[in-house]
Amino acid sequence: MAASVQLNHVTLKFKKFEALKDVSLTLEAGKIHGLIGRNGAGKTSLLSLIAAFREPTAGEVFVDGSTVFENPEKMEQVAFVYDKDYKEETEKAKKLIALASHYRPHFDMDYAEQLTKRFKLPVNKPVNKLSKGMQSAMNVVIGLASRAPLTIFDEAYLGMDAPAREIFYKELLNDQAEHPRTFILSTHLVSEMDYLFDHVIIIDQGRLLLNEPYETVSSHGAAITGSAEQVDAFTSDMKRLNEQQLGGTKSVMVYGELDEQQRTEAHSRKLEIGPVSLQDLFIHLTEEEVQ
Numbered sequence: 001m002a003a004s005v006q007l008n009h010v011t012l013k014f015k016k017f018e019a020l021k022d023v024s025l026t027l028e029a030g031k032i033h034g035l036i037g038r039n040g041a042g043k044t045s046l047l048s049l050i051a052a053f054r055e056p057t058a059g060e061v062f063v064d065g066s067t068v069f070e071n072p073e074k075m076e077q078v079a080f081v082y083d084k085d086y087k088e089e090t091e092k093a094k095k096l097i098a099l100a101s102h103y104r105p106h107f108d109m110d111y112a113e114q115l116t117k118r119f120k121l122p123v124n125k126p127v128n129k130l131s132k133g134m135q136s137a138m139n140v141v142i143g144l145a146s147r148a149p150l151t152i153f154d155e156a157y158l159g160m161d162a163p164a165r166e167i168f169y170k171e172l173l174n175d176q177a178e179h180p181r182t183f184i185l186s187t188h189l190v191s192e193m194d195y196l197f198d199h200v201i202i203i204d205q206g207r208l209l210l211n212e213p214y215e216t217v218s219s220h221g222a223a224i225t226g227s228a229e230q231v232d233a234f235t236s237d238m239k240r241l242n243e244q245q246l247g248g249t250k251s252v253m254v255y256g257e258l259d260e261q262q263r264t265e266a267h268s269r270k271l272e273i274g275p276v277s278l279q280d281l282f283i284h285l286t287e288e289e290v291q
């Protein structure tokens with residue numbers, strides 16, 4: 001079971017400050033959406049509206065066509081995993097996982113147990129005595145095992161080491177293949193997580209900047225690789241996003257789509273054309289103008 005999401009002209013204000021500005025967006029059911037944006041861009045604000053933790057100041061948020069805010073039936077279809085403060089939480093991890101299962105109609109306890117083993121989660125320890133990465137792993141266990149039609153992970157990896165994050169990503173993909181649902185993953189680990197995304201959403205200063213399938217993101221630019229001299233000559237008039245050089249070989253990321261003529265020229269210069277990385281594109285699209 002997977003849920004669609006629709007936002008119509010959504011604005012969120014904190015007093016006079018507009019954290020989200022007229023955001024309209026549709027998320028297709030059954031896809032993994034990557035949500036990226038600079039610090040303070042409005043990612044958590046957006047996710048808290050979709051998860052019905054807040055009400056928009058203006059506009060509407062629908063999950064599978066119904067308003068989520070103060071709609072308990074819809075809310076149990078949405079799992080929102082975020083960086084919770086567990087300082088006061090003296091219950092054992094096992095207890096918290098069991099509690100979550102009561103509120104989640106699709107919760108799979110066998111799967112939760114498998115996951116706790118995969119993460120080597122000490123389930124008999126009080127949650128406030130778990131390390132930060134362990135607390136995050138527990139949140140991920142609850143989020144994945146809930147099998148909620150809409151599952152939101154807001155920087156769920158905080159504190160998790162690289163092997164634990166790898167388990168998280170693999171489990172997410174495996175479980176998505178067997179039990180498709182709609183995921184939203186907000187992250188700052190763009191280059192580490194981009195392979196998970198079917199769809200990419202970039203927000204910047206409360207506004208929607210990009211919203212498209214992952215495959216088309218790469219068409220916004222190109223990676224040009226070849227001899228340093230040829231690469232420099234070919235890209236001299238282009239908007240360069242990033243460059244790397246190893247010996248005489250250079251790779252430059254450029255912004256903008258290459259036309260047929262440019263492709264022919266690249267070929268004659270013996271240059272390879274590859275896709276631009278989401279990370280480079282993101283940095284370019286959200287960089288501030290130098291005054």
Ligand SMILES: Nc1ncnc2c1ncn2[C@@H]1O[C@H](COP(=O)(O)OP(=O)(O)OP(=O)(O)O)[C@@H](O)[C@H]1O
Nearest residue numbers: 014017018019037038039040041042043044045046
């Ligand atoms: N409760 C609040 N009261 C006032 N301002 C808030 C509140 N929550 C968020 N904001 C402001 O809204 C803006 C967006 O914050 P938000 O937490 O959504 O950003 P984010 O993209 O999740 O950032 P980060 O990547 O740093 O976690 C920020 O300027 C933040 O200071």
